[in-house]
Amino acid sequence: MYWLSKKRYICGLMLPTILVYCVFIIVPIFIAIRYSFTKYSGIGQAQFNGLSNYKRLFSDPIFWTSFKNTMIIFAVAFILLLVGAFFIALLLNNHLKWNDFAKSLIFSPAIIAPIIVGLIWVYILDPEIGVINGILGALGLDSLKQQWIGGNTLSPYSIAIIYFWQQLGYLVTIYIAGLKMIPEEVLEAVKMDGANGFQKLRYITVPLMKSTISSVAVLLITGIFKIFEIVQQTTGGGPNHASETLVTYSYSTTFSKGEYGYGMSLATVTFIVSLIITGIYLALFRDKDEKKERAHAK
């Protein structure tokens, strides 16, 4: 593999990827940021208007509602999926009779389009025609009936649950792949040392799964900030923007109202927020591991 170590070959091999990445990811981001400093209706020339889109954004109550909803969805879905998927993966990693069948069924929501996921859940969560309120009514528990979607409070929680349902199988699969990477000898050694289930989990499984957990966390952070179809299908951001998220608000501002500049400022803020959260997560968890590994190597 001598030839691969030469710098020009490395550069040559990386160039196509870097080019595609720049053209399809980096350049559109910069174009969106540029438009966020302009007033543009989609027709004619964009007019530079400095920071006025950002000033408007921070005094816009719908932006803060969208931000709050996005953060609620993020907090609920992130914790549920990061922890829930891990424990379900632990369960499914045992040699039990129906495990393979269960794995395929749990993975199944991940293969359907998010817009269909939204449609399915409308018939479950809708306060008038949804099956949950229907079952509660049939059981005589009318006091427990809620406006699961379309109300003022529960919509973001419901969207987080829908996202949990959709992503569970995908993340469980990633976790199972990580669990399979743990060497059998280590697990055997722990068993011979007399460690109980909790100790095995605390001192072996979780530390050896840290890189997988980090990957899942980053996938979740970026994924949750991109939830669009579920919100659009279940509530459409309503009533009166009460269940709007940053992405749906950005979309409706840009394409329904035709305010491209303001919509791009919303998209830029969403991008920055997700970047900050990912950065905080990686700074808190990944750096520590890398520093430890480097110290061990020395």
Added chain:
Amino acid sequence: MLSKKKKTAMTVGITAITLLVVFPFVWMILLSFKTNSVKLSILVSMSFG
């Protein structure tokens, strides 16, 4: 090796999780066999008694 009790508990847990995940599909499939008017009448009768 897992004890029989643990295996049973795990199987029950996995079955419960799988049923919860599968329920929306089952509901969707059941509703897909109904006409719109029947579908709405089922849902409305469930909701309002």
